[in-house]
Amino acid sequence: MMRRALMLTVLALLAVAPLILPEFQVTLLNYIGLASIVTLGLVLLTGIGGLTSFGQAAFVGLGAYTTAVLTTQYGVSPWLTLPAGLALTFVVALCLGFITLRLSGHYLPLGTIAWGIAIYFLFGNLDMLGKYSGLAEIPPLRVLGWTFGDSRAFYYLIWAVTLLALLAMRNLLDSRSGRAIRALRSRSLMAENFGVDTARLKIVIFVYAALLAATSGWFYAHFLRFVSPQPFGLNSSIDYQFMAVIGGSSELWGAVIGAALLTLLQEWLKDLLPKVMEQSGNFEIIAFGLLVIALLHRTRDGLVPYFARLIPADTLRLRPAEAPPLPQRAQPRAGEPLLQLKGVSKRFGAMAAVKDLSFEMRAGEILGLIGPNGAGKSTVFNLMTGVLAADDGEIHFGGERIDDRTGREIARCGLARTYQHVHLLQSMSVLENAAIGAYLRGREGVWSASLRLDRAEEARLRCEAANQVEWIGLGGRLFDAAGTLPLGSQRMVEIARALCADPLLLLLDEPAAGQRYQEKQALAQLLRALRQRGVSILLVEHDMEFVMGLVDRIVVMNFGEKLAEGSPREIQTNPAVVEAYLGSAV
């Protein structure tokens, strides 16, 4: 409740601010709003999506220059130049995103610096854009004879847009696409395995952020009624990035807080420092830099997450309501061939991790894949789910060849997996983590989510996720952050996530590791129940008691090769297997 009360207070203050503050401070608030819109895009892009951009000011410039040129030189109405600017930004961002977002790691920020600077120099050197002196006499905004001439008139317009952008972003993050976006930064491999097109999604959020920046630029041009290249250069891009980092780039309100803090601080330092230092100079950038360094040394997450911890979260959360169930795949009849590996090999340099491996699985079966450490079991999983490409051989699933497909395409075929090292989003709730599994069973995208048009489907996805989490026995922890669960429970959440994908074949990589005895028995019960439902299971596991009591058949691997195959009883008495595990009898 405290958070809600705080929010209402902030909104009330924003509403009355222009009525009581002098003109100059209203203007400052307008700048804060304009910067917030840009920074909000960065929060989505950098803080949540993990993609750094040092070129955001260039997009602000695109929005501003488009309207400046069209209104001053061609007499176009400002209301038409907004869509024009957005369209131009869309095209430019799509092209830039297409080339630069393939950049990985530290190449991306450097790439954005590069095109940010290149666009800035274009602004400054094109005759049509007034070169470095810029374009003046941009007309003000007019609606039905009413002119937005001064700061006060502009204030409500800017802040309405800022709050709408905030709301749209909040909606987006709480959706099917939003969950996938949140997985981009640290779990993109997992996201791909559940059918998320991460490359496309990166471009989408890049364009989203660019469009927000261009919108801010359009307002900027009509508010200031003058544009020049200077506010769209590298320094401004850095300022926006600073705002996001200081406010807290993983929280939406961080954008507003960061923008406010930086804008006010710059203003205050500009006023204060020359008086103190009795000398003019760029002292504010010194104070500014020192502040950012000190802040990042104290709290790397920024201010909003730091203080959010102090305010109790709203605790009342209801389990998602029952919703019409999602459509399900028809499971193949028990005994039909489901999976074939034919002579599959994978080498890492000189080491052969998997050598000429062949085996088959039939529908409705639980197959155990066992072998000493380093036998190549997890590599087999990675080959089957498109994480690694096989050097040789073929993998067929449900009659289709899948070894040449990406993880995303394989997910569509009905393969879902868990990981040896848990791949959950630690700070996201158990429910949302599970719901990522159902990604391919939904259709709604980024734009419909922002506008809250996705609620019917979202209710079904969340209900399905809740059902699966309850089924694996963690119904009491739906809203806990996944990272707060013990490791054994986290493995169970991974199983719930995989089940949300409605798989034909479930690949479990050491599901019993970290589980206690009773938990292992409960897990075995669950897996048997799944088999009853017709789901086939391929299991990598070290706990022999668990495996022997559960599976129908076993494939034993050693040094990347198949050592033996058969029923648990046959395997237990197979001399080659005994030798591999216990060493040779002399």
Add this chain to the structure above:
Amino acid sequence: MNLAIALWLSQDAVTNGAIYGLIALALVVVFTVTRVIFVPQGEFISYAALSLATLQAGKVPGTIYVLIGGGILVAALDGVAALRKKSLKSLPGSLLANIVLPLAIAATSWWSASRPDDLLLQVVVTLAIVTPLGPMLYRLAFQPVANASVLVLLIIAVAVHYVLTGFGLAFFGGEGVRTHMFPNLQFRVGIFNISGQSIGVIVTSLALMVLLALLFGRTTYGKALRATAINRVGARLVGISYEFSGRLSFALAALIGAVSGILVSPITTIYYDTGLMISLKGFIGAIIGGMTSYPIAVIGSLAVSFLESYSSFWASAFKDSIVFSLIIPVLLWRSLTTHRVEEEDDS
């Protein structure tokens, strides 16, 4: 364009390329050892050039206050750390390096300011002022967050760039300077004029590159740096202190920056903020080398410089647009050819 112009542009390109190459080397050293994308590298260039010019004008450069102030901060931090550890063993060394040494350098620079014709002394003093700033910066800004993500380190680097630029403006003002260094010699080879300054820059750069190669190939310290670059944990396990490697790499970067600044100051007018543009071009070179390869970084810097030189002839207004656009296909090629590792900093 005729042959004479082409040769003249090429000479310009090779001269600038040598400087960009040096900067690229410094960036690669710092990045491989500490994962810091060292945006403020350019400030060492400006600081060195401006300090040298101030000394030549017979005044004491303001950078000396940055040095003394930074030294006091480092010593204070070291003192607090020593008290926490309840071991004062490391303290005398820290006081010597961070308090006594800066004061000694300050005294020398004051002496040097009174001898405006002693070029060698001025160069030595300039190097002595700028080089210790590197390890100090590392200690103050980066060591406390040494294990942070590349992005956090990058943001801090940008913040440091702001701070240093601010000091640059405060101490040197907004006016540009040129130093007088190499005698104004001209050699004539056929139709080709070679300036003594170009030769000075190229020879010094090559010498420094050879020295670096020797350092990395032959000395224990150099090998320690290489080991840290290849595997930080492994290096630590065999007893190479990460903090030491970090400080050493920053000292090298500052030294290289100072030498570049001295070299470039007689041929280009240097303002307090000129360093950024020079270092960004070195960056492109370093990126062409994938931020890891020294020789490719130098070759890449030469390529950048040739592109800049020739595009300034044909489309001078768009020179910078062209140079910075070049980086995108290069980055694309680099990231397509390098294997991607997911950062595991989930929060």
